[in-house]
Amino acid sequence: MNIDGKPWRTIWLEPDGGPGGDAVGVIDQTLLPHQFTTRSLRSCQEAAEAIRTMVVRGAPLIGVTGAYGLMLALQLDPSDAALAAAFEQLNATRPTAINLRWALERVRAKVQPLPPAERAEAAKAEAAAIADEDVAMCEAIGDHGLALFQQLAARKPGATLQVLTHCNAGWLATVDWGTALAPIYKAHRAGLPIHVWVDETRPRNQGASLTAYELGKEGVPHTVIVDNAGGHLMQHGLVDAVIVGTDRTTRRGDVCNKIGTYLKALAARDNGVPFYVALPASTIDWTIDDGVAEIPIEARNAEEVTQIQGRISTGSAAGEIAQVQLSPNGSPGFNPAFDVTPARLVTGLITERGVAEASEAGLRELYGRG
Ligand code: MRU
Numbered sequence: 001m002n003i004d005g006k007p008w009r010t011i012w013l014e015p016d017g018g019p020g021g022d023a024v025g026v027i028d029q030t031l032l033p034h035q036f037t038t039r040s041l042r043s044c045q046e047a048a049e050a051i052r053t054m055v056v057r058g059a060p061l062i063g064v065t066g067a068y069g070l071m072l073a074l075q076l077d078p079s080d081a082a083l084a085a086a087f088e089q090l091n092a093t094r095p096t097a098i099n100l101r102w103a104l105e106r107v108r109a110k111v112q113p114l115p116p117a118e119r120a121e122a123a124k125a126e127a128a129a130i131a132d133e134d135v136a137m138c139e140a141i142g143d144h145g146l147a148l149f150q151q152l153a154a155r156k157p158g159a160t161l162q163v164l165t166h167c168n169a170g171w172l173a174t175v176d177w178g179t180a181l182a183p184i185y186k187a188h189r190a191g192l193p194i195h196v197w198v199d200e201t202r203p204r205n206q207g208a209s210l211t212a213y214e215l216g217k218e219g220v221p222h223t224v225i226v227d228n229a230g231g232h233l234m235q236h237g238l239v240d241a242v243i244v245g246t247d248r249t250t251r252r253g254d255v256c257n258k259i260g261t262y263l264k265a266l267a268a269r270d271n272g273v274p275f276y277v278a279l280p281a282s283t284i285d286w287t288i289d290d291g292v293a294e295i296p297i298e299a300r301n302a303e304e305v306t307q308i309q310g311r312i313s314t315g316s317a318a319g320e321i322a323q324v325q326l327s328p329n330g331s332p333g334f335n336p337a338f339d340v341t342p343a344r345l346v347t348g349l350i351t352e353r354g355v356a357e358a359s360e361a362g363l364r365e366l367y368g369r370g
Contacts (some may be wrong), residue, residue, distance in 0.1 A: 001176060001177070001185070001214070001217070002218070002220060003036065003217050004030075004217070005127075006167060008027070009131070009135070009175050009176050010026065010027055010056070010061050010171065010172055010174070010175055010176070011024060011025065011026050011056070011065060011068065011127070011131060011175060012024070012025045013025070013068075014040055015123070015207055016169040017040055017042065017212060018040075018041075018042035018043065018075070018129070019042060019043065019076065020043075020072060020074075020075030020076035020120070021075040021120065022071070022072070022075065022124070023040040023042045023072075024040070024047065024065070024068045024069075024071075024072065024148060024191045025038055025039070025041075026038065026041060026055060026056050026065065027038055027056075027172070028055050029054065029055060029056060029057055029172055029210060030053065030055055031321065032172070032209055032210055032213050033209050033210070033212065033213035034311045034321055035321065036235075041053060041065075041068070041069075041072065042072070042073050043073075043076070044069045044070070044072045044073035044076075044086045044087070044089060044090065045066045046072075047065055047069030047072055047090065048069060048089050048092075048093050049066060050065060050352050051063050051066065051069075051090070051093040051094055051100070052093040052094065052161045053063055054204070056267070057168075057173065057223060058168060058169070058172060058173020058174060058175065058245075059097035059099040059100075059166075059173065059208070059245070059246070059247040059248075059282075059283055060099050060134045060138070060174040060175065060179070060280060060282060060283070061173055061174055061175065062093075062094060062097050062099060062100045063097070063099030063100050063102060063103035063104075063130065063134075063282060064089040064103060064127065064130055064131045064134060064175055065108070065254060066090045066091070066093075066100045066103050066104050067084065067103040067104065067107045067127035067130050067131075068127045069081070069089075069090045070086050070087065070090065070108070070111075070123050070343045070353070071100075071103060071107075071120060071123035071127050072108045073085075073086030074086070074111065074119045074120040074123050074225075075120040076307055078116035078117065078119040079116055080112075080116075080122055082188065083108065083112065083119070085103055086323070087104050087108055090104055091104055094298055095296040095297075095298050096248060096256060096261055096295065096296060096297060096298045096337065096338045096365060097248060097283075098247070098248040098283060098284075098285045099247075099282045100269050101309070101312050102282050103127075103130050103229065103282070103341050106130065107126045107127060107130075110122050110123070110126045111123050111126070118188040124297065124320055125304075128329050130282075131175045132175075133177075133178060134174055134175045134280060134282070135174075135175050135176045136352070137280035137281065137282070137351075137352035138171075138174050138175070138176060138177035138179055138182050138280060139176075139177050139182065140352035140353075141177075141179055141182050141183065141278050141279070141280065141350055141351065141352050142183050142185060142186040143183060143186060144183070144350050144351070144352075144354055144355055145183020145184075145186065145187075145243070145276070145278060145350045146183050146186040146187050146190060146192075146242075148183065148210030148214055148276065148348070148350065148355060149161055149163075149183055149192060149194070149241070150187075150192065150224065152240050152241055152274070153192055156240070159193070160189070160193040160194060160195050160221075161192060161193065161194045161195070161240050161241075162186060162195055162197065162238055162239050162240045162241075163194060163195070163196050163197070163239070163240065163241050163242070163243055164196070164197040164199070164230055164233065164234075164239045164241075164242045164243075164264070165180050165181065165184075165196060165197070165198060165199065165207070165211060165242070165243055165244060165262060165263050165293065166199040166201055166207065166227075166230075166242075166257070166258055166264055167199070167201045167206045167207055167211070167244065167245065167257065167258035167260075167261070168181075168206035168207060168209075168210035168211045168247025169181055169211075169213070169244060169257075169278065169361045170182075170210065170211055170215075171214060172210050172213075173245060174280075178214070178245075179245040179246075179279055179280065179283075179350075180243045180244050180245045180276075180278040181215075181278075182215065182278065183243065183278065183350065184196060184215075184243070185218055185220070186219060188218065188219070188220045193259045194220065194221070195222065196211075196215055196220060196221070196222040196223075197222075197223055197225050197229075197230070197233060197238075197239060197366060198212050198215070198222050198223065198224045198225065199225060199226075199227050199229075199230060200224055200225065200226055200227055200322070201227060201258060201260065202227055202260075202305075203300075203305045203308075203335060204212060204304055205305040205308075205309075206258065207224065208224050209226070212224050215241070227260050230242075230263075230264050230267055231263075231267035231270075231271075232332070234267050234268060234270075234271040235271055235313070236256075236360040237269075238273075239268075239273050240273070241273065241274045241275075241276060241282055242264055242265070242268045242273060242275045242276065243278060243350075244258075244261050244264070244275075244276075244277055244278070244367070245275045245277070245278055245279065246277050246278075246279045246283055247338060248281065248283060248285050248291070248295050249277070249279055249283050249284045249285065249291075249349065249363075250284075250288045250289055250290065250291045250295070250343075251285070251287075251288065251289055251360050251363065252289045252290075252343055252359060252360045252363075253343030253346060253349060253356075253358030253359050253360070253362060253363060254289075254290065254291030254292070254295075254340055254342050254343050254358075254359070255277045255279075255291065255339065255340070255341050255343075255346060255349075255358070256291050256295045256297075256338050256339070256340045257277070257338060257339070257341065258336055258337070258338060259336055259337055259339050260339065261338075261339055261341055262339040262340065262341045262345075263276070265301075265345040265346070266343040267344065268345070269345050273280075274347040274348070275341075275345060275346055275347050275348075276347055276348050276352070277341075277346055277348075277349050277358070278349075278350040278351075279349060279351055280351065280352055281349070281351065281352065281353075283314070284363065289360075291340035291341075291342070292342070293341045295338075295340060297336050297337065297338050297339070297340075298336075298337040298338060299334075299335060299336055299337070300335045300337045301335060302332060302333030302334060302335050303333070304332035304333075304335050305327075305334065305335045306325060306326055306327040306331065306333040307323050307324060307325050307326060308323070308324055308326055309321065309322070309323050309324075310312055310324070312321065343358040344358075346358035349362065349363070351366060353366040353367070354366060
């Protein structure tokens with residue numbers, strides 16, 4: 001996607017940039033929207049830290065960063081022991097998004113049978129393939145989602161399509177295009193009048209900071225709302241569709257996404273608003289059925305709830321990025337980072353292969369497995 005006229009991906013190779021050979025370039029998402037800064041990851045340890053601290057985030061991008069993290073480890077030490085240690089280190093960074101384990105397993109399966117001297121190059125090629133495939137899958141999701149949006153828009157000729165999204169499932173969460181935002185970009189580029197209600201997405205505000213940033217750079221009309229406003233907007237006919245991403249989708253179509261997604265799905269059902277989830281195949285966990293019972297939910301630091309980060313807007317420190325406290329000293333916080341929306345609340349799964357019913361039969365029809 002473009003930032004001020006320059007095309008960017010969220011992750012790239014910097015040849016000969018690290019102690020073992022290459023480095024991996026990323027955009028530091030903890031500073032957006034106030035500062036656009038890139039970082040070079042020069043070791044597996046730095047890649048793991050970038051995922052853990054959410055310098056990079058979003059299920060598909062975490063997966064690609066993990067894949068490159070294995071490459072960085074193998075460039076320094078291609079032994080079996082180093083491969084196993086790097087796999088564990090990266091896999092332990094964030095537990096919910098299945099894309100991370102999926103990408104790590106894919107690279108490991110490719111390199112493990114090879115002689116150690118060939119492993120780093122093979123990991124590099126596999127990580128690059130995962131990144132390129134992610135771009136292609138997200139663009140295809142955009143095309144399938146666009147067709148859906150065109151159907152919805154046809155019901156209200158001449159009017160603007162009103163779409164609500166939660167968290168950031170845009171190009172910053174992937175390598176390019178995004179999942180839930182890809183159809184929005186496609187619609188905007190196709191000239192379909194569209195406006196996006198952007199949930200701020202407490203506690204880390206990926207909506208207010210990242211989704212609003214992306215949509216602004218692409219010129220898509222949007223409005224940031226507090227997380228609690230969505231139900232009210234739906235009751236007043238101001239939302240034609242909800243579209244979100246997912247960090248893990250079970251075999252039967254339950255979707256795990258940023259905390260608060262479930263409440264949007266409930267409000268959408270109560271108001272007859274279609275609730276779509278956009279995902280690439282790498283987000284499907286074919287090993288589990290019941291998302292509520294079986295998906296591990298990341299519990300993050302309570303300070304993300306009791307404090308908030310922003311740019312100081314007045315006074316002598318204006319312009320600085322700062323952390324401020326919201327709750328009284330001593331009030332504990334609790335910070336589950338994701339929730340599960342049961343398949344029964346999902347109108348459709350928009351995948352790179354088309355739109356599926358959120359059910360085992362629906363997914364099997366597209367992917368030929370169960
Ligand atoms: O905690 P984050 O910012 O990594 O959470 C991201 C989300 O919840 C996205 O909606 C999800 O990864 C789908 S992204 C394409």
